[in-house]
Amino acid sequence: MTFKERLDSGKFAVVVELQPPKGSDVSELYDYAELFKGRVDAINVPDLQNAIMRLGSLSVCTLLKAKKGMEVIYNLSCSDRNRLALQSELLNASTLGLKNLFLVHGDQPSTGDHFEAKAVFDLDVMGLLGAAKRLQEGYDLAGNDLQGKPKFCVGTHINAAAKGHVLDLEVMDMEKKIRMGVDFFFTHSIYDASLFEAFAKKVAHFKVPIIAGITLLKSVGMARYVNKHVEGASIPDSVIDRMMKASDKQQASVEIAGGLIKALKPLCQGVQIIPIGWEKQVPALLDYAGL
Amino acid sequence: MIVANRKSLDKILQMIKPYKKVLLLGCNECVTVCAVGGEREVGALASELRLFRAKEGEEVEVREHTLERQCDPEYIDQVRPFVGDYEAILSMACGAGVQYVAEKYRTKPVLPAVNTTFLGVTLEQGVWAERCQGCGTCILDQTGGICPIARCAKSLLNGPCGGSTNGKCEVDRETDCGWQLIIDRLKELGQLDRYEEIIPIKDWTTARDGGPRKRVREDLRL
Numbered sequence: 190m191t192f193k194e195r196l197d198s199g200k201f202a203v204v205v206e207l208q209p210p211k212g213s214d215v216s217e218l219y220d221y222a223e224l225f226k227g228r229v230d231a232i233n234v235p236d237l238q239n240a241i242m243r244l245g246s247l248s249v250c251t252l253l254k255a256k257k258g259m260e261v262i263y264n265l266s267c268s269d270r271n272r273l274a275l276q277s278e279l280l281n282a283s284t285l286g287l288k289n290l291f292l293v294h295g296d297q298p299s300t301g302d303h304f305e306a307k308a309v310f311d312l313d314v315m316g317l318l319g320a321a322k323r324l325q326e327g328y329d330l331a332g333n334d335l336q337g338k339p340k341f342c343v344g345t346h347i348n349a350a351a352k353g354h355v356l357d358l359e360v361m362d363m364e365k366k367i368r369m370g371v372d373f374f375f376t377h378s379i380y381d382a383s384l385f386e387a388f389a390k391k392v393a394h395f396k397v398p399i400i401a402g403i404t405l406l407k408s409v410g411m412a413r414y415v416n417k418h419v420e421g422a423s424i425p426d427s428v429i430d431r432m433m434k435a436s437d438k439q440q441a442s443v444e445i446a447g448g449l450i451k452a453l454k455p456l457c458q459g460v461q462i463i464p465i466g467w468e469k470q471v472p473a474l475l476d477y478a479g480l
Numbered sequence: 481m482i483v484a485n486r487k488s489l490d491k492i493l494q495m496i497k498p499y500k501k502v503l504l505l506g507c508n509e510c511v512t513v514c515a516v517g518g519e520r521e522v523g524a525l526a527s528e529l530r531l532f533r534a535k536e537g538e539e540v541e542v543r544e545h546t547l548e549r550q551c552d553p554e555y556i557d558q559v560r561p562f563v564g565d566y567e568a569i570l571s572m573a574c575g576a577g578v579q580y581v582a583e584k585y586r587t588k589p590v591l592p593a594v595n596t597t598f599l600g601v602t603l604e605q606g607v608w609a610e611r612c613q614g615c616g617t618c619i620l621d622q623t624g625g626i627c628p629i630a631r632c633a634k635s636l637l638n639g640p641c642g643g644s645t646n647g648k649c650e651v652d653r654e655t656d657c658g659w660q661l662i663i664d665r666l667k668e669l670g671q672l673d674r675y676e677e678i679i680p681i682k683d684w685t686t687a688r689d690g691g692p693r694k695r696v697r698e699d700l701r702l
Contacts, residue, residue, distance in 0.1 A: 297689075297691065298684075298689065299684075299685050299689060299690045299691060304685055304690075305681070305682070305683035305684055305685055306684060306689070307682075307684040307687070307689050308684070308688075308689040
């Protein structure tokens with residue numbers, strides 16, 4: 190079943206984020222793909238996330254699909270390519286059989302590991318969504334006809350941590366993104382199901398699948414950092430306490446994330462697990478969450 | 481100076497359409513020098529606006545006022561006594577001026593009457609040309625006093641591309657190839673050996689790529 194078919198079926202979708210290596214050795218990714226096979230509906234492969242230079246999403250997606258038979262989500266960001274390159278990459282993806290897209294603004298190069306780089310941002314994410322829409326209609330952003338038009342399942346980010354006035358703006362933002370052809374949304378990491386519930390209710394009328402982000406907390410320090418620096422993130426004190434008291438941090442992290450998935454399951458159409466180096470814990474997490 | 485172009489009358493009329501009382505603000509600095517937004521241009525635009533709105537049967541009151549600068553708060557403050565009498569401010573300053581006026585009068589719509597284009601020079605009466613992109617790391621000492629960032633269409637750092645023909649740029653045959661200019665100038669200076677140096681990849685953090693820029697001079701602060 191393709192990721193799109195999974196979304197259309199209304200069944201709960203499980204996605205895992207798999208970060209490409211800094212280098213050309215993909216053997217570890219193949220091992221992880223084996224680990225996830227049959228357990229997840231798609232692997233999401235970021236594109237130069239956090240402005241860190243890495244192997245690209247395009248080659249990793251192509252290889253995981255061809256060699257491991259995995260359903261993949263190809264990521265493309267506006268930070269490092271102009272509109273010619275972005276459209277060309279979308280055609281590359283289509284030609285290579287990659288139908289699922291996750292389109293994002295991308296990160297400012299000055300915040301990454303090549304901080305001296307020139308930022309591109311020729312298009313913003315709305316422009317990139319528009320480009321994907323136009324290509325699917327058979328022409329490019331300059332209005333030229335295409336020889337063969339791609340067909341995509343398109344996703345982008347939403348801020349599920351939005352509250353109050355920011356939430357109203359987020360709803361407007363979602364409306365615009367849906368107008369630009371979005372088929373699904375990924376949220377940033379969710380740490381508190383009750384906060385997510387308010388958001389989910391507010392945007393339920395859009396009837397566009399929302400896949401909630403689940404990050405494996407690796408330490409108390411990480412939790413405190415997230416609370417302090419990530420806009421809208423709110424990791425409850427009870428969770429931090431539990432991490433602090435746990436003798437087996439990995440097990441505690443799995444149980445916290447698993448509990449969260451169980452709580453989120455009635456509220457969203459799927460989850461994206463973001464293991465950040467704890468990929469081997471994903472099967473245990475899925476077991477714990479009953480997925 | 482900062483060089484700008486005035487927006488079309490149609491565009492300006494469209495922007496001020498909802499308003500019956502408009503404060504038209506000129507600026508005595510760069511936009512006066514490039515003949516776009518000084519006192520004379522304020523007068524001309526105000527007349528055009530009154531005329532066209534009257535023809536449409538939607539008269540508009542336009543107050544003309546030109547500030548010494550729109551990029552310094554003490555001058556912007558000068559319109560405070562009467563800014564409240566107007567529904568909107570139409571600024572003929574560069575984008576910096578428009579934004580600073582908007583920052584100071586937060587409840588007033590501030591509309592741009594010009595398009596800010598580049599940092600440049602006057603070549604001759606009525607002709608201006610770009611010379612600087614404000615990248616924050618000047619290498620003019622290495623390139624014969626001619627900037628490859630601003631003068632080369634591709635901002636190449638180490639010589640011309642294949643599109644340079646007879647000293648002209650492939651983007652526009654009327655435009656000089658920036659690198660041809662640099663090489664000619666280095667020859668004139670007897671410094672062509674500088675062309676043998678490889679200029680390293682550029683650090684763009686000092687340009688706009690490091691995010692919006694701010695300069696603080698502690699020695700000058702009060």
